Amino acid sequence: MSQDVISQAHDDQRAQNIACIRQYVDARTPEQRGRRWELYVDDCTSGAVAGVPLKGKEIARKCTEWNLVYFPNYVFNDNIIFQSTDPDYYCVMSKGTGGINFPAYGGERQYDNVYFHLIRMQGGRMKEYFEYSNLLGMYVALGLEIPHLDGPPGWPEHTPEEVAYDPYPKPQYSDPAHPDVIPAGDEALRAKNIACIRQYVDARTYDERNRRWDLYVDGGECTSGAAGLPVCMGKDKARQCTEWNMVYFPDYVFNNNVIFQTQDPNLFMVMSDGTGGIYYPAYGERKTYENRYFHTFRMRDGKIVHYYEYSNAKLLFDVLGVKMNAIQVPAGWPGEV
Known part of the structure; x- marks a missing residue:
């Protein structure tokens, strides 16, 4: 049997970790989203695409508050929790949707993207969290020009x-x-x-x-x-x-x-x-x-x-x-x- 196949040895540990992860990615209301930082352990790290991992639960709280202002009503839909053989290591795939309100670009705009939340857990709380996405999606939402990329010929034409x-x-x-x-x-x-x-x-x-x-x-x-x-x-x-x-x-x-x-x-x-x-x-x-x-x-x-x-x-x-x-x-x- 492949060493990559998940065993049934850690069902309770997985259930505890997944319950916490679900609170994070399935949050809908401003109150639910505003309490995400409480799901971390004290010596956590957190971060997102184009940034660096940030240390500490207090920083996670500030990031949560910042997101409530500049990503109003932003939620993750169609969340799929992918599990590894390590019962503390997960990746969640999401369709993110909602507003992005960066003042330099003239008010709130609709922003949709696909996200990958890479999460390492500790005792039912989040120890390490990092959020990946394709940054070009944000460029499109903000109305920023994406330069033409002169790719080589030969890629199949799309129907x-x-x-x-x-x-x-x-x-x-x-x-x-x-x-x-x-x-x-x-x-x-x-x-x-x-x-x-x-x-x-x-x-x-x-x-x-x-x-x-x-x-x-x-x-x-x-x-x-x-x-x-x-x-x-x-x-x-x-x-x-x-x-x-x-x-x-x-x-x-x-x-x-x-x-x-x-x-x-x-x-x-x-x-x-x-x-x-x-x-x-x-x-x-x-x-x-x-x-x-x-x-x-x-x-x-x-x-x-x-x-x-x-x-x-x-x-x-x-x-x-x-x-x-x-x-x-x-x-x-x-x-x-």
Whole structure:
């Protein structure tokens, strides 16, 4: 059995931790949102994309108060709690929606984005919390120009159906009343799916990376995509994307891969630290590109049906030297943004 399959040895510990996490991500009212800081331990760290981890519960309180002012009515929907084999380590995927009110941009605007909340727990309280998203979504919401990126040719053209497709996962819970309980009895299927996922994210050699497309189900049913772009449908396009990546992201690999899972034995997330070469001819010689990735996988009998790769795409502009205006963040955030 795969070492990545969750055992039933820590059910009570998981239940206690998840109850706290649910209070955080499912908060709706201003009162509920305003008490999030109380869910941390005293010597916690917290932070969000484009910032640095901030230490201490008092700082967490100030961040909570700042968010209530500048992200009014902001909530997280369709929250999926992904669990690791460590009963204190979780990643929650969310659709964030609500207002963003940065005074420099003329009042409140609608802001939607996909979030990944990486959480390490301690005794039913949050020890470490960091929130990842694609910062380009905030640029769009604030009306800031995103420069044209001169990408290499060869990526497949997108159809209207692909543009309209929402890659956000749709869990198929066996016990919808208790969606965060991972049952016993499906370990063999999980192990088979995880073996395929490991082939994908742990690929190191040229041949291993070049065969990723063959891990998808046959035909036109599968989808793949990355970095805020529309999906590509079908195994033929998955092969085209693989071949394109081999040229323009030479020797790019995913390190420190952590597999997270849900009650649905066919739905997984992998968090990775990606590193390696990026070569976009319009921007000169090969450069080293690093980013944090969240890969979502919908599996079927050990093959990939749906795959999407989330990251902060602004870092791609940064490494290529494409200048973007800095976001004018309101005063009062207790850390560096």
